[in-house]
Amino acid sequence: MASEMKVRIGGVEIGGGAPVSIQSMTDTDTRDASATTAGIRALSAAGCEIVRVAVPDEAAAAALTEILSESPLPVVADIHFDHTLALSAIAAGVHGVRINPGNIGGRGNVRAVAEAAGEAGIPIRVGANSGSLPKGLLEKCSAEVALESDAMALALVEAASAEVELLDEFGFRDVKVSLKSSDAVVTVKANRVFSERFPNPLHLGVTEAGLPERGVVKSAVGIGSLLVDGIGDTIRVSLTADPVEEIAAAKLILESVGARVPRLEIISCPTCGRKEVDVVGLAERMERALRAADASGDLKSARIAVMGCPVNGPGEAKAADYGVAGTSGGKVVFFEKGRSLGVFTESEAMDRLLAALGRD
Amino acid sequence: MASEMKVRIGGVEIGGGAPVSIQSMTDTDTRDASATTAGIRALSAAGCEIVRVAVPDEAAAAALTEILSESPLPVVADIHFDHTLALSAIAAGVHGVRINPGNIGGRGNVRAVAEAAGEAGIPIRVGANSGSLPKGLLEKCSAEVALESDAMALALVEAASAEVELLDEFGFRDVKVSLKSSDAVVTVKANRVFSERFPNPLHLGVTEAGLPERGVVKSAVGIGSLLVDGIGDTIRVSLTADPVEEIAAAKLILESVGARVPRLEIISCPTCGRKEVDVVGLAERMERALRAADASGDLKSARIAVMGCPVNGPGEAKAADYGVAGTSGGKVVFFEKGRSLGVFTESEAMDRLLAALGRD
Numbered sequence: 001m002a003s004e005m006k007v008r009i010g011g012v013e014i015g016g017g018a019p020v021s022i023q024s025m026t027d028t029d030t031r032d033a034s035a036t037t038a039g040i041r042a043l044s045a046a047g048c049e050i051v052r053v054a055v056p057d058e059a060a061a062a063a064l065t066e067i068l069s070e071s072p073l074p075v076v077a078d079i080h081f082d083h084t085l086a087l088s089a090i091a092a093g094v095h096g097v098r099i100n101p102g103n104i105g106g107r108g109n110v111r112a113v114a115e116a117a118g119e120a121g122i123p124i125r126v127g128a129n130s131g132s133l134p135k136g137l138l139e140k141c142s143a144e145v146a147l148e149s150d151a152m153a154l155a156l157v158e159a160a161s162a163e164v165e166l167l168d169e170f171g172f173r174d175v176k177v178s179l180k181s182s183d184a185v186v187t188v189k190a191n192r193v194f195s196e197r198f199p200n201p202l203h204l205g206v207t208e209a210g211l212p213e214r215g216v217v218k219s220a221v222g223i224g225s226l227l228v229d230g231i232g233d234t235i236r237v238s239l240t241a242d243p244v245e246e247i248a249a250a251k252l253i254l255e256s257v258g259a260r261v262p263r264l265e266i267i268s269c270p271t272c273g274r275k276e277v278d279v280v281g282l283a284e285r286m287e288r289a290l291r292a293a294d295a296s297g298d299l300k301s302a303r304i305a306v307m308g309c310p311v312n313g314p315g316e317a318k319a320a321d322y323g324v325a326g327t328s329g330g331k332v333v334f335f336e337k338g339r340s341l342g343v344f345t346e347s348e349a350m351d352r353l354l355a356a357l358g359r360d
Numbered sequence: 361m362a363s364e365m366k367v368r369i370g371g372v373e374i375g376g377g378a379p380v381s382i383q384s385m386t387d388t389d390t391r392d393a394s395a396t397t398a399g400i401r402a403l404s405a406a407g408c409e410i411v412r413v414a415v416p417d418e419a420a421a422a423a424l425t426e427i428l429s430e431s432p433l434p435v436v437a438d439i440h441f442d443h444t445l446a447l448s449a450i451a452a453g454v455h456g457v458r459i460n461p462g463n464i465g466g467r468g469n470v471r472a473v474a475e476a477a478g479e480a481g482i483p484i485r486v487g488a489n490s491g492s493l494p495k496g497l498l499e500k501c502s503a504e505v506a507l508e509s510d511a512m513a514l515a516l517v518e519a520a521s522a523e524v525e526l527l528d529e530f531g532f533r534d535v536k537v538s539l540k541s542s543d544a545v546v547t548v549k550a551n552r553v554f555s556e557r558f559p560n561p562l563h564l565g566v567t568e569a570g571l572p573e574r575g576v577v578k579s580a581v582g583i584g585s586l587l588v589d590g591i592g593d594t595i596r597v598s599l600t601a602d603p604v605e606e607i608a609a610a611k612l613i614l615e616s617v618g619a620r621v622p623r624l625e626i627i628s629c630p631t632c633g634r635k636e637v638d639v640v641g642l643a644e645r646m647e648r649a650l651r652a653a654d655a656s657g658d659l660k661s662a663r664i665a666v667m668g669c670p671v672n673g674p675g676e677a678k679a680a681d682y683g684v685a686g687t688s689g690g691k692v693v694f695f696e697k698g699r700s701l702g703v704f705t706e707s708e709a710m711d712r713l714l715a716a717l718g719r720d
Contacts, residue, residue, distance in 0.1 A: 025630060025632050025633075026632065030633035052632075053632075054633035054634040078632070078634075080634075131679065182627045182679070184588070184616045185588055208627045208667070210626055210643070211626065211643055211644065211647060213612070214612055214615075214616075214625070216576065216577060216580075217580045217609065217612040217613055217616050220580035220581050221616040221617060222584075224577075224580065224582075224585055225584055225585040228544070228581065240629065240643045240644075241630075248573075256544045256582070257581060258509070258543070258545050265570075266571065267542045267570050268600040269568045270387070270568075270600060271387035271600065273390035273413055273414035273415075274414040280571075280601055283571055283600045284571065309416075318491075319491065319542070
């Protein structure tokens with residue numbers, strides 16, 4: 001179920017029915033404010049809505065003032081080990097802080113951060129991570145449940161719960177939570193259990209997912225499985241890659257679960273022995289032409305089917321707004337909502353499609 | 361829940377606790393037996409375990425004898441519209457047939473295919489597809505439930521159920537089922553409902569998923585969400601691409617849900633402002649070197665962590681078999697199961713890793 005509670009990171013609402021937002025993290029040295037600001041602008045242009053920056057030392061915290069004055073996105077400070085860095089980041093005006101239950105220190109430190117965040121009116125993300133759990137917790141959970149993935153999920157839930165409850169004890173309830181593992185199944189299990197127990201908004205992600213090829217699949221499985229059931233309020237795809245690639249993957253995941261409507265979605269059949277045209281080439285050419293025509297984003301949103309043959313073509317083209325289906329002689333049937341508009345060459349069909357999508 | 365029933369496609373068991381198998385479909389003209397056989401060999405080399413070929417006409421059915429004599433994989437004939445093609449394919453010796461409830465014709469046709477398959481001792485896949493549902497079914501379901509995705513899922517379940525029950529009436533129970541939509545959420549909903557009602561093995565796939573970038577994400581979300589809950593016995597990733605690309609994506613999905621153990625899995629952190637090395641470059645170089653060293657597949661299976669900094673590095677490297685974490689001076693800490701083996705140059709660490717994985 002979607003989180004009942006809502007938090008706000010700058011102007012972005014998270015939870016309580018707000019659209020699922022996309023976030024990422026800069027990969028620049030935070031002490032270099034202008035490089036970091038440039039990274040944030042690139043993420044913003046790609047569609048990122050919240051950005052996180054690592055604050056590993058006081059020099060990084062000191063750079064936040066300049067970064068915040070230039071950033072087009074709300075900025076969250078990522079803090080490990082030293083709670084005084086969270087205090088400095090809050091003083092600099094960040095829109096949220098992320099702390100890790102496994103390594104931020106004792107009650108006093110957490111209380112100090114909660115008080116500062118409360119005064120500043122900003123939320124805290126409690127970010128539990130399978131790689132940095134409180135000492136001994138995994139061993140305790142492993143003794144309680146048989147399956148290794150269940151034990152890890154339980155440990156993540158317990159680590160996050162303890163921190164949420166501690167913050168609650170200090171009267172601080174403006175809390176967003178993440179429970180991340182590099183294992184997609186553990187991530188799914190942990191978030192399912194946590195979402196049953198707590199109303200807090202959830203930040204979803206599979207951590208250390210790796211290089212894009214494997215990382216996108218792992219993230220789609222882990223994040224997608226949760227979003228399909230309405231669990232999750234903001235997502236971060238963690239890839240070992242330019243952070244801008246994370247945004248493209250995040251958008252595709254949100255579109256795949258119906259949380260966002262793609263502007264121009266091409267559904268196209270796998271090729272098979274029944275195909276009467278080169279479907280791969282046709283779909284690629286159509287995607288390229290549509291992207292080029294839509295460079296300034298003024299085509300109408302639509303779902304377009306590219307089908308290799310008349311077997312599935314007409315049926316799928318009915319579900320799509322427009323479609324082409326291969327037919328004999330290298331031509332295509334051009335469809336609008338299942339109704340054939342005739343047989344055309346590929347280029348004629350493309351012209352008709354672009355006209356239908358509002359290109360002058 | 362995993363399917364209780366088991367079917368066999370050639371030597372491959374599906375359902376009843378068998379490992380989840382990977383399948384694909386040739387994209388050659390089936391009438392060209394030698395091109396089709398070459399396509400099957402390429403799929404087999406990539407890791408495909410079952411192959412489907414379209415049989416759109418009698419000439420294609422006639423080519424099956426030669427294809428079957430050469431194919432290293434069990435072959436399933438994909439039949440639409442004309443049930444006599446199924447009879448020809450069965451006579452040629454295929455290991456399974458796929459029919460579509462929406463278009464195979466009346467009771468008599470289904471009975472004839474069931475009798476032939478029963479005599480040949482091969483299973484039938486009932487493949488319901490949102491693009492080719494029996495006439496009027498979607499409209500009926502739309503009147504019963506409010507949400508469009510629920511109506512489509514219900515229509516898929518009803519189409520498949522009716523065919524399974526019809527086959528059962530004819531005494532034929534060796535039935536595998538697929539319920540596919542180009543919408544990942546509909547696919548998940550339909551398979552969840554069907555798996556609650558029937559014990560039949562399930563073939564999972566998101567149909568017409570599109571070009572690889574979007575198609576892999578859609579498939580990972582749709583197929584992965586089901587496998588996470590143990591639903592699904594064989595999978596096909598449908599991409600508008602060379603079918604060999606489908607196998608790579610299918611493997612990554614199965615590895616992401618823990619259904620297969622990757623031989624060499626690199627988990628690597630997203631880069632952030634805390635990194636002390638070029639993580640993207642390091643992870644890419646390590647992956648390349650590992651793949652090259654493992655070209656003949658004789659390195660030990662292992663999970664290897666590549667981390668940019670000491671914050672998450674040691675924790676993740678504890679979960680991994682081996683790991684490197686960036687440290688100052690462009691060097692890396694090399695770990696084995698969380699235990700530091702010292703600080704090395706990248707090339708020294710790589711040599712140690714390869715030695716640990718059994719390279720001479």
